[in-house]
Amino acid sequence: MLAARSSGGGVGGHQPPHVHRRQSVASLGGTKTQRSNSQDGKRGAAPGRQGAPQRHRAALLREMETNWYLKMFGLGREESVAHRTGMPYRNLGKSGLRVSCLGLGTWVTFGGQITDEVAEQLMTIAYESGVNLFDTAEVYAGGRAEIILGNIIKKKCWRRSSLVITTKLYWGGKAETERGLSRKHIIEGLKGSLQRMQLEYVDVVFANRPDSNTPMEEIVRAMTYVINQGMAMYWGTSRWTAMEIMEAYSVARQFNLIPPVCEQAEYHLFQREKVEVQLPELYHKIGVGAMTWSPLACGIITGKYENGIPESSRASMKSYQWLKEKIVSEDGRKQQAKLKELNHIAEKLGCTLPQLAVAWCLRNEGVSSVLLGTSNPEQLTENLGAIQVLPKMxxxxxxxxxxxxxxxxxxxxxxxx
Incomplete structure (x- = not known):
């Protein structure tokens, strides 16, 4: 293969073999290769028997050529982030966007529970562990979470092309025109998010809630507009019902617009219905994937609420009174009892309960990525360890x-x- 390259021109003084050019035509949907293959089959004495070997040989040639190119440009598997970190990557729904199966969220933490320095530590640990997905929203800490995220990206000088940045729109400000999913707020809200993050575009912009006050066609047209303007690559939904997502898809198909590719949904040991029943149907029918959040149920699954509400915990915050009530309720006590039993399974697997819980979410291949929300480096490192637990599930x-x-x-x- 290498000898064949040394005699031609092309990149680096090497020319890909004729096989590569024919495969490229085939990959573009051309008919020349198909016609040529059929003629080759007719020439043989036993076309039926030769078909499989020919396909196998062509596949080997493609693989050899791909490996040659990767090694030539220093992009071999050994140099890849996935190989170096062990982080698995999955497609976001049926789109071509590859996301790390674990992402880092910024809800409550960035601009709230933690300092900017800790936020930088968390993003650095995540990025160096193979995480490429970072999620935020215009409403998080009144926009400060986006500012912190953007400052860190700029300071670290990470290649923008190596990151998948997502944000969510709905709650932008106090004025009626600064919230919801009107065309006005989707466009102005995303411009504001990009300005705060100092970015030219986000990879995915999410509609953070359904909006009954805005026609679905207006929402889908506005999302299509920001994508066509280069402000976003894809759009998705968050906290939408399956029926609402299906309506958005139908509108997109009817008017030749861009449909959503992903739904953000809560998913953990005690919240399963939507991700395991409703979203799979949407994936098979229209290609919408699942990006899930709160794998530890706002900290309940960590076991830290077993003996009450710690002062520094999320449930101790005034704005999280609902979480405190949930923990001390009868259902909350039953959940704590189940967590004790699950802890025995974690011990047998040689992992912690949070690692088991995150790995349990990842064992669902329909989940494109699980968003982690942590307030210190130790928690993040522990949760990232779920990758090693996944093969044991x-x-x-x-x-x-x-x-x-x-x-x-x-x-x-x-x-x-």
């Missing part, structure tokens, strides 16, 4: 977890079966 272990939880929703169809 066998069907037997998952069945044990389901038996303890007793809340597995009925689904007619497995995700990506």
């Amino acid at each position: 066998t069907s037997h272990v998952v069945s044990e977890v389901d038996h303890i939880l007793g809340n597995r929703p009925y689904s007619k169809r497995d995700y990506r079966s």
